[in-house]
Each structure stands twice: as C-alpha cells, then as structure tokens.
Amino acid sequence: MISVLFVCLGNICRSPAAEGVFLDLLDKKSLREKFHIDSAGTSAHHIGERADQRMRSHAAKRSIELPSISRKLVAEDFDKFSYIVVMDESNYRNTIRLAQSEDDKHKVLKMADFTPSYSQGEIPDPYYGGASGFELVLDMLEEGCEKLLTYLMKKEV
Ligand code: 4NP
Numbered sequence: 016m017i018s019v020l021f022v023c024l025g026n027i028c029r030s031p032a033a034e035g036v037f038l039d040l041l042d043k044k045s046l047r048e049k050f051h052i053d054s055a056g057t058s059a060h061h062i063g064e065r066a067d068q069r070m071r072s073h074a075a076k077r078s079i080e081l082p083s084i085s086r087k088l089v090a091e092d093f094d095k096f097s098y099i100v101v102m103d104e105s106n107y108r109n110t111i112r113l114a115q116s117e118d119d120k121h122k123v124l125k126m127a128d129f130t131p132s133y134s135q136g137e138i139p140d141p142y143y144g145g146a147s148g149f150e151l152v153l154d155m156l157e158e159g160c161e162k163l164l165t166y167l168m169k170k171e172v
Pocket of ligand 1: 030
C-alpha cells in the first residue's frame with residue numbers, strides 16, 4: 016500500500032478536496048486498492064466537521080464526493096503515512112514542526128510543486144472568498160493530483 020495524507024489548515028476545504036480528487040482519480044485508473052488516503056488539518060478548529068458545504072457543492076458539480084471528517088494532524092501521522100502533501104507554506108512549516116527525523120521531513124511534499132500550469136506557489140485558501148476561489152482550488156488539485164499520482168507510481172515501482 017502507498018499511503019498519502021493531504022494536509023491544510025482547517026481540513027474542511029483544500030485537503031478534503033485533494034483527498035476526494037485523488038480518490039476519484041484512483042477509481043478512474045482502477046488503482047484504489049493500492050493506496051491508503053486520508054486528510055488532516057494543522058488546526059483543531061473544525062474537528063469532527065464534514066467538508067465545507069461550498070467545497071462539497073463545487074466538487075459535486077465535477078461528480079467528486081468528499082468523504083472526510085475533519086481531524087488534526089498529529090506526530091504519529093509520520094509513522095502511518097509514506098507521503099504527507101501540504102497545500103501552502105504555512106501548512107509546510109506547521110507539518111515539519113511535528114517531524115521527528117530527517118526521514119520524516121522528506122515525507123512532506125508541496126502540492127503546488129505538482130501544479131506547473133499555475134504560478135501561485137501554493138494552493139490558495141478559499142475559505143473567506145467567493146465561488147471562483149473554490150473552482151480555482153479544484154482546477155489546481157485536478158492537475159496536482161494527476162501529476163502527484165504519476166510521481167508516486169514512478170517512485171514506488
Ligand atoms: P482549509 O480552509 O485550510 O482549506 O480547510 C480553511 C478553513 C477554515 C479556516 C481557514 C481556512 N478558518 O479560519 O476557520
């Protein structure tokens with residue numbers, strides 16, 4: 016099994032969307048049984064909540080379901096996951112802070128490194144913005160998940 020954990024701040028917008036987009040991609044490629052996928056947030060503010068209703072409805076328009084229930088990232092996630100994929104630089108710093116070793120640090124990847132069509136350098140937080148922000152996140156994640164999957168499959172063979 017290849018295990019991947021997607022991380023953002025609240026675990027209600029970007030990382031649940033990344034999880035849903037990645038799972039949808041795995042289903043389309045009949046690869047789901049090869050992967051263990053989850054998501055988490057660096058903050059505790061939304062623990063127990065489903066993904067934000069706005070993100071769920073934008074994803075549903077693309078026939079993508081978001082199954083996540085928000086939880087906080089913990090140091091033990093480094094033992095359970097081979098790859099931890101963060102959405103922005105703040106997530107990166109907060110995730111690296113929980114790493115116990117250099118090997119742990121090498122598990123942390125930035126989603127924006129897999130979105131060459133976009134120059135943002137981060138997956139932008141859509142929480143306080145309008146509909147276009149949610150669409151942009153999903154557009155970026157569709158490219159990012161496709162490229163991430165190609166990267167992981169090459170690394171794991
Ligand atoms: P996420 O978005 O990190 O993509 O889940 C946010 C969710 C909640 C908040 C900020 C960003 N908040 O401030 O409550």
